[in-house]
Amino acid sequence: MQTYLAPYVHYPTNCAAEAFAAYGKVFGAEPVILRGTDMPGGTPPGAEELVVHAQLKTDDFTLYGSDDCMGTQTPMQGFEVCIFADDTAQTRGWFEQLSADGAEVHVPLAEQPWGSVYGQFTDRFGLTWAFNLDTPGT
Secondary structure, three states, rough: OOOOOOOOOOOOOOOOHHHHHHHHHHHOOOOEEEEEEHOOOOOOOOOOOEEEEEEEEEOOEEEEEOOOOOOOOOOOOOOOOOEEEHHHHHHHHHHHHHOOOOOEEEEEEEEEEOOOEEEEEEEOOOEEEEEEEEOOOO
């Protein structure tokens, strides 16, 4: 039996399809998108075209998400998606691509006092990411 933890992000601005398309391009994976019209039994009125479930599965992690189909979500806060990697070029590429185009960089990707390379930003969709480049001894 395998157990794993995966973030499930609810987008209060109803941009899950656009976000997962962008993440798919960066991480080289095709997102699976289910809209209200795909669900048996229907969805609340006005939510027919909203994303009720999205999945982005890579070789290393899975990210899930949805739009705010019930109209109850608040802005994202209090968490971040952390990626730990050991490939410098790949990590820098991910950080640069995801932090472009309207992101707010909180910590530029750089060596930190504790010895590893770390960076953090909130992307244009409101999701905060942290990238950690694993280095020996950190």
